[in-house]
Each structure stands twice: as structure tokens, then as C-alpha cells.
Amino acid sequence: MDAIFDLIKEVFTPVLDMGGPVIMLIILTVLALLFGVKFSKALEGGIKLAIALTGIGAIIGMLNTAFSASLAKFVENTGIQLSITDVGWAPLATITWGSAWTLYFLLIMLIVNIVMLAMKKTDTLDVDIFDIWHLSITGLLIKWYADNNGVSQGVSLFIATAAIVLVGVLKIINSDLMKPTFDDLLNAPSSSPMTSTHMNYMMNPVIMVLDKIFEKFFPGLDKYDFDAAKLNKKIGFWGSKFFIGFILGIVIGIMGTPHPIAGVEDADKWRLVIRGWLSLGLTAGVSLELFSLIGSWFIAAVEPLSQGITNVATKRLQGRKFNIGLDWPFIAGRAEIWACANVLAPIMLIEAVLLSKV
Template identity: 45%
Template sequence: MMNVIWDFVRANPTVVMALCLAAAAWVSGAHFSKAVAGAVQLAIAITGIVATVGVLTTVYQPALRAMAQHTGIDLPVADVGWAPIATITWSSPYTLLFLGLALLVNVAMFKWHRTRTIDIDIFDIWHLAFTGLLALYVGAPVVVVLLFIVLLVVLKLMNADLMKPTFNDLLGDTSSLMTTTHLNYMINPLVMVLDRIYSRCSGWLDRYDIDAAALNNRIGFAGSRFAIGMYIGIFVGLLGRLGVGPMLVLGFTLATTLELFNIIGGWFTAAVDPLTQALTDKLNAHFAGQPFNIGLDWAFLSSRAEVWATANILAPIMLLEALVLPGNRILPLGGIMAMGVTPALLVVTRGKVIRMVVIGAVELPLFLWAGSLSAGFVTHATNALAGSQHLMAISAATKEGPIEQFLAITLGRCHTGDWRWLVITVVAFTVYLLLFAWYAHAMRRRNRDYTES
């Protein structure tokens, strides 16, 4: 009987995940009809993403081979952006396990007064789950991965509290309850180190900072997903010495898939809404009358023009870096608008665009390397979901949490029996925690300045 059930799970991962989501939403208090509707939307979103990725990889695989043949630049991994990666991650039942664990840690820390943040950004648990699934794929035991997830949840909640006064400053609202536990802000400690170096070497450039809103207005359509898709498609075609017709096919295909990824990502967010709302209602009822901050998606800062201006400037920089970076295997496509990079830059630099661009350009290799290293896992998971072994290698060039992905990989490798990986893992986690402790101290000092001013 167990063999029959296991065979069904392996053969129908989309159906199984949809049933798991419906059950989780219903148990959490969502109406049965809404829970079922969310499950159906999830299945549709997964099907749509898999089909769109199939189109993209079918068109780009021969073009990237031609580019490698004519230029020697071998980038066999296609960057599909955040939406397919989120869908792939949410298709795993482990994601619900990680979500339940994260909620338990959050409730415990709040009750013990170790955080003032209640995280209701249920959808974005996928970033954390992706990191855990990557560790499992590389070879880490489940228990070790669960402990790793607990550590990251604790640090993310601490970071949400540390960033709260800066968010108030950026939004111009000291009474706001909004903060975020989004994984993209866990690169803040490294960004702060680079910011200190920048202050010592090039701080005088702040006098010539850019008006981000004016820059965005000037860029206009030229910075849209459609336009960027056309630029990259034509660029790849030129490098591969393709004809005008195939070159335009590359451009229109990428432009279309970028738009589709964004639309289907919206379907996926809607699919998780019944579970999100049910859990939010439970948390609000449980902590009624207690003061707390609300953990949201990072997008409440999207009104800041610096985020988009920096992303537009970093897009061509990232493409050039990808072509020459040693060890990089991924061609930026779906994630070329570096939204996994710019929010942390905004928080640490407090909106200085030149600083954001310079520091962003320095840290972009981390994202490209992480995308290259995680490509095996992402491709394997996508092929399992699609029931196919013919998709080209895919990953995400600007997936949030590159450092956490490196840690996940070392965590898996250290269980292979090689003592060198054990040493590397211990050193890596030690440096990671010490750097976060230094960053926390610096942020508390910044927060005292906010209080005194």
C-alpha cells in the first residue's frame, strides 16, 4: 500500500502539493471552497510555469550553444527569475513543514519577548524553503536542515526588528507597523561592510548623487521587462551569429516569457492567499491587545524610486559581469531586473543611488555564483515536476539569499565524510554569525541615533 502511495506522489507532485495546500488552508481556518480554489489556482500556476519554462529553454538552448561555439563564452544555464523558482519550491510538501516550523519559532520568540515582529508574509517562506531544499538535495539530513531553518528564522526576525526604525525613516512614518523578514535583507551585514569601505574610499561621491525619480522617468519604456527581453535576445543572437529572423524570435520569446512569469507569479500569490489569510487571522486573534510589528513582503518599499533606478543601472552591469566572471554558468534573463539585490542596498545606504550601484556591482558575482551552483537542484526539481528530462539547465541569477545558499551547500557537503568540508562549514557558519553580530551592533547604534534625533 505504501508503495502505491509513494508511486502516486512521485508521479503527480502537482496534484499532491495542491491537496496539501488545500488541507493546510482548511485546517488553518479557511473556508473549504476558498481552500479548494487556492489549490486549483496552485495547480494552474505550476502548469503554466512549467509550460513557459519549456518554451524559453527550447528556444534558448540552441542559441546559447551557438554563442559558446562562436565566442567561447559557455553559459549553459538559463536564468528564469523568481516566479518559476517559487513555484518549484511550493510544489514540495517540505515547504509546508518549513512554514509550520517558522510559525512556531515566531510565536515562541514573540511570547518570550525576543522579537516584536509577527511575520504574516506566508508566501515568501519559499525563499527559506528553497534554501532548506537545496541543503537536502546536496546531502544534509532532515534534522540538520530543520535546525538550519530555525537559525535562519531567528536571525530574520531579529533583522526585522533591527531594520524597523530605518523603514520608518525611509517611509517618513514613525507610526508605521510595517517591517519585513524577507530573506533578501539577510545580505545586509555584507552590504554594510562594503558601505563602510565605500565611505572610506569614495564617500565624497555622495555630493553628486542621482535623482532616482527623474532617472526612472527618463528611462521609461526602455527599462520595461518587454524592452529588456528584446535587448538580451538580440544580444545573444548577435553573439551566436544568428540571422535576423532567429534573433527576433529570441527577443520576442524572452520578452513574452518575462511578462508571463510576472503574470503567473500573481496567480501563485493568489493561490496561497487563503492559507495566508487564515494564519494571519489566527495570529491576530492570539496576540490581540499586544503591540507588535507586522512582517510583510519587501514590496512596501517599492514606492522608493531608488530601488528601480538602481535595478535599471545594474541590469547591463550584471549581463557584462556574467560574460566574464570566472565560475559563472548562468546567463541573466528572467532575473535581469535585480530586485533580489536592490532592497538591501536601499536599507543600508538609506537611498544613496551611486553607493547602491557601486556596492551592487561588487556583490552581484555572489548572486551569479549562487545561481550557478544551485542550477543542478533547480533543474532536477523542474524536470521531476514536468515529468521530463529534456529541459535545459535553469536557475535564478538574482535569487535572494546567496550566502545562505552557500551555507546550505556546505551543510550538505560536510555530510559526505570529507573532513575538509566539515572545517569549511564550521568556519563559514562562524564568520556568518560573527558578521551578523557586528551588523546588529551597528544597527542598534543607528537606531539610537534615530531615537535621539
């Protein structure tokens, strides 16, 4: 068994090392070709998707670089000492993809997805292969715990596989249920194939329950509309993406400044401080605008595949519609995501501070 996994890993490792965008370029291009799309159109869609993913990653990197320094200054200014650093998802994904068991879990979920499609238990074809690491890390932790607590190798693998299949089926079903919501958020027609099997959206059932609770006990909250597009129509640029980002950037900049501002005694130093605030504001503003622009690239990227699927479904499957499960960034054009992220960043920092005192 180990020899088989080593061989599979040796074959796939060079591809996996290319990163998520390149993997998705290959997958989308090959998938479009399988559905009868011309090579030039299939390749065009694959490249557009890879560019969109690369663009989203670049902007997130820019935001992390700009804001992490300010938040680090906040920690320094307040004298708070937290001994554990959350390094984000990237190192964890790298470690997970380094295990041959990830390829095994990927194969299992491909089979499960195909069976669900054949049995008409889902209309979603999950092509977000890179993010199989979300499921894989769960399986690896379960297997590691079982192996270290006297459970035999075969039983621990069975338990881990069962857990992966259970969560995997739920996330695929969830992507079907979320499809109309994604269409609404993107102003896309129902014929659009885009949905997401990303694990983040598994929180939606919980959010829906909380929404019902808020409607019941806090009905006044529904009077406030935080939809950026609607705000923009009502109050002009005050509700625009770039202005929301601009203000949030300045607020985060102020958080990273000592209060009272130590050593700022003359006009030149004040100008430097204010320039730093405005720079963060402009960085956040341009980021929200670029997120919206790049979000539209995802729609263009899947158009060739969408047409190919429609043609095949019409000819051979009595017009059955299929959805394509993508990574989460196809919805990144919504400014509310980044406004919430920027608001939640300092809140989570405060939570970390409070929990460290418990």
C-alpha cells in the same frame, strides 16, 4: 530509525513527486481551511498559487531554451572548452528530495518555526516547504563529510541538525526584516501577508553593506535610477518591460553570432540571422511582460488565507499580524530581476572563461 524514515518516505513520496506547484496547492488550501476560510475560497487560492508557480516555471523554461542555444553558440564560436556544466537547481533538488533525511530536516524546521512563532521571535509562517531542500543539501553535505572523517553517526547528525537550525532561524528572521521591502516593491499594503523565506534573500545583508560602501565611495551612482516603473513614467515605452527585454534578447542573440559572420554572404542569410535576433528579443520581451502579469496572481492567491489569518488574529491573538513565507517567484513581476539576470548571464560566462585560465 531507518524503518521510520522508510515509512515516512513511502507516505510522502507520492505527494513530493507531484512537484512544487501541486505541493503548494495542497499546503495553501489546507492552511486556509485551518484558519476558517470556506473550502471554495481556500481551494481557489491554492489553485491560483499553483497556476502562478507553473506559469513562472514555464516562462523560465522558455527563456532557458531560447537563450541557452545562443550562449552555447557563443562558446562554440569562441572555441572555449569548459568541462563542467552547471545544470541548475532542478536535478539537485530532485536528488535532495530523494533522501529520507530531507523529511527529517523538514520536520525539525517546522518545529523551529512553530516555537519561534509561539515565542514571538518571528511573525512569519514558512509554507515554502518544497525549498527545504536548500537547507537539506547543506545538512546532507555536512553529514556526509563528518561520516567519512571518523565522526560517529550520532555526532554527525547533531552537527548537521545544528547547522540547519542556525541557517533556518536566520532565513526566517530575514523574511521578517524584508517584509517592508517586498511591500514596497509590489506596491502592496502593510496588511499583505506575503514575504519570502527563500535562501536567495539571505544575500541581502551583504548587499546592504555593499550599498553603503557605494554610497560612501561612489555617490554618483545614486544619480542613475534603474527602476523600470519610474523609467517607464519618464521616458515612455523606452523604459518599459517589453522594450528592455526586447533589447536584451537582441544583445544575447548577437553574442551567439560569429564575428565576422561566417558564411553570411547574401541577403537571404542575413535575413535569417536578423530574424533570429529579433525572435530572441520578442521572446525576452513577452517573458518580462508575462512575469509582471503572473506576479499579480500571487497576491490574489494569498488573499483568502490573508483574510482568514486576519480574522483569527483579531479574535484570538489581539490582532497579531502573521506573514506567509512563500517561494521567490511572488516578486517575479519586477522587470529589474530579469533585466539583471539577462545582463549577468553573459558576465557569468565571461567569469567562467577567465577562471578556467587561472
